[in-house]
Amino acid sequence: MLLEIKNLKKKFVNNTVLKGIDLSINAGEVVVIIGPSGSGKTTLLRNINFLEQADSGKMTFKNKRLNLANLSNEEILWVRRHTAMVFQNYNLFKNKTAIENISEGLIFGQNKSKKVALQLAKKSLDSVGLLDKQDFYPAQLSGGQQQRIGIVRATVLNPDIVLFDEPTSALDPELVGTVLYDMKHLADQGQTMIVVTHQMSFARNVASRVVFFADGEIIETGTPSEVFDHPKNKRTKQFLSAIAEDY
């Protein structure tokens, strides 16, 4: 087991967003979290790399046990240095070029020399066919290019898990395909991923496991076929029938 979360709870003022989440992930798995907007999917992801801090709960990551309510700065940094995140709005560093965006984490997160970091960054950019954009700033790139660089920025760190927070939601429809292609390619290479998305076709075709999330709780979990074709829970059925997309 690579990651195990037990009874994770999170509240914003009086609003309980996560009501005791239990989730386990094995190395190489692609877990896709689906569910209505505002159900707490993104908050769950942000609690895994501590961009939000849980009120209570336990986490075991790479056999290291962590008390989510009481984390040290070293523990936070350790988890962040073994995970990576791809954001909905890309969040590329606006004051850095494409190649700098990719190399910064290697230099300042993994203490690699600038020379080595730039070599790795170049190689990664080349692998997705964006080497010609290495000196471009984010504002000079399309949304699709930015997000693909966002994915490279995450994966170049060789993380144990990549967290994807609705990576295609902010993209124009014609740009979604290229990003999903890169994600599928990563999944095929055995990268462990947790993906929050509304792309049901991606969930069906790429996920090893689909988790249906609603009102801060995991309602149902199973293989894509189990969740999409034979949902057991009424809420899951309602959600799936309300989606216009042909999945």
Added chain:
Amino acid sequence: MKVSKVIVTLLNGLPETLSLLVASFFFASLIGLSMAWLYLRKNPILSDLAKIYLGIVRGTPPLLMLLLSYFGLPKLFALVGININDWAKIFFGIVGLSVGWGAYLEEAFRSAYLSVDKGQYEAALSVGMDVKHAFLQILMPQTFLIALPNIENLLIGLVKATSLVYVMGMVDMYSKATDLSNQNQGVYQLEIFIILALLYWLIVLLIEWLFRMFHRYYRYVEI
């Protein structure tokens, strides 16, 4: 009177004006950064200290700040047994203008810092940067770029405010102009002040050009 004589006489005061400008801007920036840092602390005492400084300085004319520096600092230093009465007047000018402009720079830095997209900081943390590197590599450069138009305005304002040091009897370009005008019983007063205005304008044009170059260098950085 020849125009060249006026220009040469006024330019004799240029080194003082420029020294005052550069030193005051440097120290005002240090004060501004420190006060912005204090203001943003969670500790209410530190934050209130910065707010008190801001309130007093922004509510006081810069001319008065110079006078307070010139007459007040020697008394303050005398309390700890240091006599600074003979110190160069430029010192008091730099202190007065730095304290006065520090408050405005603080506002420029603080508002810029607060308007940096929170997602930029989160992205820095997510790639494994610690808080220090996230600040130095991502937040601070972006804060600076956002603050740049305000910094430019404040620097231009400071160019003009340097002329206020005449109240302490310091010899800068403005003081050279009034001296020259008085020596000629005010006959060429208008001409002298027009030339003085043009010289100040040239300094401002130079500053605008420098900032334009900077903006051009970072034209693709949209924050």
